[in-house]
Amino acid sequence: MAVLLLTESILMLRTTAAHTYPERLKGTRGMWIGQHRSRRMTVVPFLALFPGGMIEPFAAWWPMIPLGGETYGLILIPFVIGWEWKARGQSPVVAAKTMGRHVFLLSIIVLGLAVGSFFIGVLSLAAVMIGLIGREWIFVLHRMREEKTPFFSSAKKGIRILGVIPRSPADQMGLTPGEVIERVNAIPVRTENQFYEALQNSGAFTKMEVRDEWGENRYVQRAMYEDEHYELGLVFVEPATHEESVGFF
Incomplete structure (x- = not known):
C-alpha cells in the first residue's frame, strides 16, 4: 500500500x-x-x-x-x-x-x-x-x-487561456493555462475573434502582453512561420462567436 x-x-x-x-x-x-x-x-x-x-x-x-x-x-x-x-x-x-x-x-x-x-x-x-x-x-x-470561485473564468480585461496544445507555437512562447492575454501586437483584445484579427497584423513576428495568475504583466514574442496554424494552439475560456458547441479537440 x-x-x-x-x-x-x-x-x-x-x-x-x-x-x-x-x-x-x-x-x-x-x-x-x-x-x-x-x-x-x-x-x-x-x-x-x-x-x-x-x-x-x-x-x-x-x-x-x-x-x-x-x-x-x-x-x-x-x-x-x-x-x-x-x-x-x-x-x-x-x-x-x-x-x-x-x-x-x-x-x-x-x-x-x-x-x-x-x-x-x-x-x-x-x-x-x-x-x-x-x-x-x-x-x-x-x-x-474546487467549490470556490472558478479559476478559469472570463477576465474583465483581455482573454483568458483555458488550454495550450503541447509543442504548439503557443507552448513554445511559454503561455500557460490561466494566463490572460491583454494585447496582441499592441492591440487590446477582449474576445477570441479580436485575438485572431490582431494576429493578422503581426506579419512575421508576434508580440503579446500577458498577465499571469498572480497579476504580474510580462511580454512574450515569437517569429511566425507560413506553415503554422493561425490559432497558435490556444483554447480560450470564452468560445468564438460562431461556435455553438462545447467541443474542443
Whole structure:
C-alpha cells in the first residue's frame, strides 16, 4: 500500500498542464467557465514474498530465499493504479501538487505502520485501512476546495487561456493555462475573434502582453512561420462567436 501511494504521489507531483485536458462549460449564471480534467493509469510492479511450500508443487525450479527458518519465493504482482479529478477552482498544476504532497505524507504514515507491523501484527491492518480511507479523504478535500470561485473564468480585461496544445507555437512562447492575454501586437483584445484579427497584423513576428495568475504583466514574442496554424494552439475560456458547441479537440 505504501509503495502504491508513494508512486501515485510522485506522478501527481510531476503533473504539468500537458497531463490534463481542458473542458469548457456553462456556469450557474450562464457564463462560460473552464476546468481541467486529469485521467491517469499506470501499472506498478510489486515484488512480494510467497511461502515456498505453495510454489514448489507447480514450479520446483523457482528460486527460494531462506528467511527465519522458512523458505520464500519472490512473486511479481502487477498493481494497477489510476485516478480522475477535475480542477475548476484553482490551477490544475497547483491542484495536482497539493494532492501529491498530501498523498506523499500519507504514504510515509502507511510505511511507518507497515514497518511497525513486524513487531505488532495488528498494525498491518491499520496500515491498509488508513491508506484506503486517507486516500479517499484527500480527494474529498480536493473536491471541497474546487467549490470556490472558478479559476478559469472570463477576465474583465483581455482573454483568458483555458488550454495550450503541447509543442504548439503557443507552448513554445511559454503561455500557460490561466494566463490572460491583454494585447496582441499592441492591440487590446477582449474576445477570441479580436485575438485572431490582431494576429493578422503581426506579419512575421508576434508580440503579446500577458498577465499571469498572480497579476504580474510580462511580454512574450515569437517569429511566425507560413506553415503554422493561425490559432497558435490556444483554447480560450470564452468560445468564438460562431461556435455553438462545447467541443474542443
